[in-house]
Amino acid sequence: MSVAQWRVARVTPLGEFAQPARITGTAVRLAAQVFLVVCLWRSLYSQVETSAGLVRDQAVTYAVLAVLALQIRGLDRSASRDTMLQHIQEGTVLYWFVRPIPPRRYYLVRAVGDQLYGFAWVLVGYTICLTAGAVEPPASGSAAAAFAVSALLAQVIMYQLLLAVDLLCFWTLQNNAALTILRFLQNLLSGVIAPLWFFPDWFLTISSVLPFRYTLDVPLSLYIGRSPLSDTPRLLAIQLLWCVLLAGLTRLMWRKAAGVVTVQGG
Amino acid sequence: MDAIIARDLTKTFHTIARRPGFVGGLKSLVAPARIAKTAVDGVSFSVREGELLALLGPNGAGKSTTIKMLTGILVPTSGEVRVAGLEPHRDRERNARTIGAVFGQRTQLWWDLPARDSLAILRDIFDVEAEEYRRRLAEFDDLLGLSEFWDSRIRHLSLGQRVRCDLAAALIHDPKIVFLDEPTIGMDVVVKEQVREFLRHQVEQRGRTVVLTTHDMTEVNRLAERIVLINHGRLFFDGSLTELRRQFGATWQVHVTLADAPADVAVPGLRVLRRDGPRVAFGPGDGATSTHEALRLIIERYAITDLAIEENDLEDVMREAYLHREQMTA
Structure with a gap:
């Protein structure tokens, strides 16, 4: 793949910059969410010092970072008529097969662009929150390094999960229900709704055998120091395993999808 | 190639x-x-x-x-x-x-x-x-x-x-x-x-x-x-558009107004489709050729005061071709 072809990654950011209202909307929503999350968790900790093994600042940091992380978990491109579902239903997916980039690489490059754009939001949000004292810095230098690697693997797992659900459209011509279920499971089992440490043990056990926990809870727990650093190799190994398994699955799905591609309506 | x-x-x-x-x-x-x-x-x-x-x-x-x-x-x-x-x-x-x-x-x-x-x-x-x-x-x-x-x-x-x-x-x-x-x-x-x-x-x-x-x-x-x-x-x-016309759309009409109005109008090789007084519409008959040929045959036989040629347009030809295919399939 040529360097020029990687420039396809700029499609989503260009689309966003072309509509300042969208950027303003995202900024306002993100600021409101972070503010409310900080208020909520500080008030929950007003009567206790430690809960579920987390002190107040750890819990607040976890929750705020979870809100920021939502920005890099796959942007909703439906307003731009640019989701896999829309391309398949409207038949525009056929153009993916008449370009010198294979569809799976095109999808990957677009996702990289989306996530880098989302990462820019996270970076700005993180810097502001750190300066304002809404989040604490990493528990240690080692925790920061473990977090960085784990966050990267988490992003790969997240990408593969979303891709698998998108690829379902080639067979079902629909993925709304699958996406809704995925988003619900993702939010519940990854720690978006609340840090997983607050849930009962059986819930943690279930979440440990599913990939969702490894998309958010694991890197955040390493960041705040809730997971001991000695656990890092094991957690990273599990994340790596999920990356490989899901990559194998999605590769197989792409291969089959290319054979079953149908285009709606003539 | x-x-x-x-x-x-x-x-x-x-x-x-x-x-x-x-x-x-x-x-x-x-x-x-x-x-x-x-x-x-x-x-x-x-x-x-x-x-x-x-x-x-x-x-x-x-x-x-x-x-x-x-x-x-x-x-x-x-x-x-x-x-x-x-x-x-x-x-x-x-x-x-x-x-x-x-x-x-x-x-x-x-x-x-x-x-x-x-x-x-x-x-x-x-x-x-x-x-x-x-x-x-x-x-x-x-x-x-x-x-x-x-x-x-x-x-x-x-x-x-x-x-x-x-x-x-x-x-x-x-x-x-x-x-x-x-x-x-x-x-x-x-x-x-x-x-x-x-x-x-x-x-x-x-x-x-x-x-x-x-x-x-x-x-x-x-x-x-x-x-x-x-x-x-x-x-x-x-094939070409001409071949398509020949195969499915070789129909045309030559409308003439005759200077005189004889009781019977007939031109060898052409068919009289309609007649309204001096106005006659000819179409291809047995052995009919082109509109030019038809025109020549009519003028040789009759004096005319007005003339119009109507050829099937391509939509008619296509309709004919599609229907022909439907009939073949049936």
Whole structure:
């Protein structure tokens, strides 16, 4: 793949910059969410010092970072008529097969662009929150390094999960229900709704055998120091395993999808 | 030399038939009934380099499916297809650099981006040199008037403007072969004419091979050198417009007003279709030839004061051809 072809990654950011209202909307929503999350968790900790093994600042940091992380978990491109579902239903997916980039690489490059754009939001949000004292810095230098690697693997797992659900459209011509279920499971089992440490043990056990926990809870727990650093190799190994398994699955799905591609309506 | 070769091309789709009602729905869930539908059935034809071929047929005839197999989007169930020597569905990346495609009702441009940004992204996808890109864009602008609207986002363009951008997008990498699936559908006459001129230029000046599907007979009349007709997935005509007229549309009427009005009017080789006093309508009879020949025969026999020739237009010819095929199938 040529360097020029990687420039396809700029499609989503260009689309966003072309509509300042969208950027303003995202900024306002993100600021409101972070503010409310900080208020909520500080008030929950007003009567206790430690809960579920987390002190107040750890819990607040976890929750705020979870809100920021939502920005890099796959942007909703439906307003731009640019989701896999829309391309398949409207038949525009056929153009993916008449370009010198294979569809799976095109999808990957677009996702990289989306996530880098989302990462820019996270970076700005993180810097502001750190300066304002809404989040604490990493528990240690080692925790920061473990977090960085784990966050990267988490992003790969997240990408593969979303891709698998998108690829379902080639067979079902629909993925709304699958996406809704995925988003619900993702939010519940990854720690978006609340840090997983607050849930009962059986819930943690279930979440440990599913990939969702490894998309958010694991890197955040390493960041705040809730997971001991000695656990890092094991957690990273599990994340790596999920990356490989899901990559194998999605590769197989792409291969089959290319054979079953149908285009709606003539 | 042939740019495109299709031999016994067949595509069968398998769908699941849903039974009516709640119980039927449950049955379909437990024991789905698969239905095979053959959209293209043993189609064979070839297209020479630099030729403009119109692939025609009624709705649901199999034209678009054929084009999708020729472009490598769909994998044929059986048969062989070669485009510029490549098997499109097996060699999609190399094939993509050789062909360009426009599917009229569908855009390949990005909805939220200005048209010029979309074209620049396609330049990157196809690795087009910057200088080449500028030169081609200027040429397309001259022919299609793109600069009037290329800074607008695709979502704000009219259909005609959008399809003109799509044509430029399909040709930005200078492909030798272009597939156009109903490119002018829904356009006004002015834009249609502009697009036709553009296509004519691409064939005559640039030597591109073009495969065009359309329901617009004016377009066929003005552009097509050769016509392939498909119906019910089968090819039933492959030849020039003249041959098509000869085979399915050799009907005409010569309306004359006779200077005198004899009791009986008869011309050997012609048939009297109608008569209203001195006004007579002749049509081809046994051994009838062209309208010129008919005219000669009438003038030899009668003095006339007025004359009009009415030939079947292409739509009539096509209707005749489709109906003929329907009857053959029945």
